[in-house]
Amino acid sequence: MRICLPTGIFPPDIGGPASYVPRIAKALVERGHAVEVITLSDAPHDDTPYPFVVQRIPRGMARLPRMARTIARIAQAARRAEVVFANGLFIEAVLARGLVRRPLVMKVVGDWAWERATLNRQTEDGLEGFQTRRQRPRIEMVKSLRAWVTRRAQYVIVPSRFLADIVAQWGVARERVSVIYNAPDLAAAQNIELPPFGGMTLTVVGRLVPHKGIVPLLRVISTIPSVRLLIAGEGPSRDALEKETAGLGLQSRVIFLGSQSREAVAGLLGQANLMVLNSTYEGLPHVVLEAFAAGTPVLATRVGGTPEVVEHGVSGWLISSGDEAELGRAVRLLLEDPALRDRLREGGRRMLTQRFRWETLVEQTLAVLEGHTK
Secondary structure, X not given: OEEEEEEOOOOOOOOHHHHHHXXXXXXXXXXXXXXXXXXXXXXXXXXXXXXXXXXXXXXXXXXXXXXXXXXXXXXXXXXXXXXXXXXXXXXXXXXXXXXXXXXXXXEOOOOHXXXXXXXXXXXXXXXXXXXXXXXXXXXXXXXXXXXHHHHOOOEEEEOOHHHHHHHHOOOOOHHHEEEOOOOOOOOOOOOOOOOOOOOEEEEEEOOOOHHHOHHHHHHHHHOOOOEXXXXXXXXXXXXXXXXXXXXXXXXXXXXXXXXXXXXXXHHHHHHXXXXXXXXXXXXXXXXXXXXXXXXXXXXXXXXXXXXHOOOEOOOEEEEOOOOHHHHHHHHHHHHHOHHHHHHHHHHHHHHHHHHOXXXXXXXXXXXXXXXXXX
16 A cells, blocks of 8 residues: 555654654554655755655644645655644644545544643643533534544544543444554664662653643652652643742653653653553553553552553552642552552553554454554
């Protein structure tokens, strides 16, 4: 097959699609297919090491000219392809499909209408409440657009049963939705030199946005002097998080590491006593799988697709979302009980090998793509 693969983010960007797209594109090429990636980019980049074509469109362009250029590029690539496999740029992909009739498969890993409203502080609802509760007229228009765009796909791939239920609420027939679980890239760990510290180390990995719940974790850290926190990632909340850190007097115990490579993330997780995911929402948290691979115990909130990965007390420790007191108790419990951490570490490794294999993901994805070519 020839495959057109639009995505909103791509390395050196961070985030789930930026990790997944180059891996799946490379795997498809290794199986004899041709892939052309269309993406947005903050700056030019040398993409010659990739075994597939990458077309970058400047993210800093004015929105309408950028959308027009993106639609044109996707349409051009789609003419050379048998199928469009969109991992982002969904509006542009749907409009391009109006110009070039090609089968469209989408991988949906979240609700961008909710994420946008949350980031702009236009709603206080969690993801599930956002689906059913009436929002401001402008947000309702975005919700309707999101649903309309998703329904234009011939098939939708989601990484969790939780997200399959969410997408069904947008009017996508269940027989057109397939759950394909994510799988981590077992990258060789890169040793990261960290300042010496005599206590325990917690790690947070991910995009710095409000729904990741990092501020409550900072407040918990402020009450446990023997703990430091490593934060790997970038995002619009970084300035606010740094101010919160300074206000709590935690500059010496909270380290902002910025964007890190997969190898560096594996190294950071390997050096941590505990990985914390205090989100109010997750589709299916890829970072949990990376922690399993690194042998790092996981503390996470019982939200979204996370319980499909973390079995409480077996492969990780689950707590309620938004309960700062419970978060504090769980951090203390896990740091004070090495035998419990060892048990969770082993349970995570078993879960990874039994349910989240990369070869299975590739085979299932190919089956969907091949089933929807002309």
